[in-house]
Amino acid sequence: MFTGIVEELGTVRAIDFPDADADGADAVLTVAGPLATSDARAGDSIAVDGVCLTVTTVADGAFTAEVMPETLRRTTLGGLAAGDWVNLERALPVHGRLGGHVVQGHVDGVATLVRRTPGPRWDDLDFAAPAALTRYVAEKGSIALSGVSLTVTWVADEGFGVSLIPTTLAATTLGGLAPGGAVNVEVDVLAKYVERLLATSKVETTEARS
Incomplete structure (x- = not known):
């Protein structure tokens, strides 16, 4: 769960489409964010422009996440390019403050x-x-x-x-x-x-x- 309080502006390093020719292809997104990656591990959730993504790898101040076809259809992530800025928020810890409102990261x-x-x-x-x-x-x-x-x-x-x-x-x-x-x-x-x-x-x- 998230609160809608953006922690930092991240930078898109790359967005790759491994099966670009396939119907309903997915994507692999790489985003640099020193705060977001400071304590991130594989399996953690990070909201990227409001989309809850699961971290797959963390290295050199950046993380990667896989973006499913449904997410690409519903959100703006498919239009990102290297160098674009994105809003980043780590998942709310149990002891954290709900500064905004209940945000799931499930874009409508x-x-x-x-x-x-x-x-x-x-x-x-x-x-x-x-x-x-x-x-x-x-x-x-x-x-x-x-x-x-x-x-x-x-x-x-x-x-x-x-x-x-x-x-x-x-x-x-x-x-x-x-x-x-x-x-x-x-x-x-x-x-x-x-x-x-x-x-x-x-x-x-x-x-x-x-």
């Missing part, structure tokens, strides 16, 4: 930045997103964008907005995101479970009446 989809409005010390960002995502988004609720825990400022069927404080602008990739850029979106997991429970309850109630 992608949103696109359509407008960026600078303020005196902050930026307002407006994103376009499909209704399949925005149905789980609530004004003043929590959302994770490329692994960054943020508070929703507005929401509609076609998108939502967030505001970035100076720390977020300086310490994450969102600070340099330009209109047209894509972010990984993880909605609040509680919303998905509530919907699932309500749907199941409705079916059971209907069956009981029939």
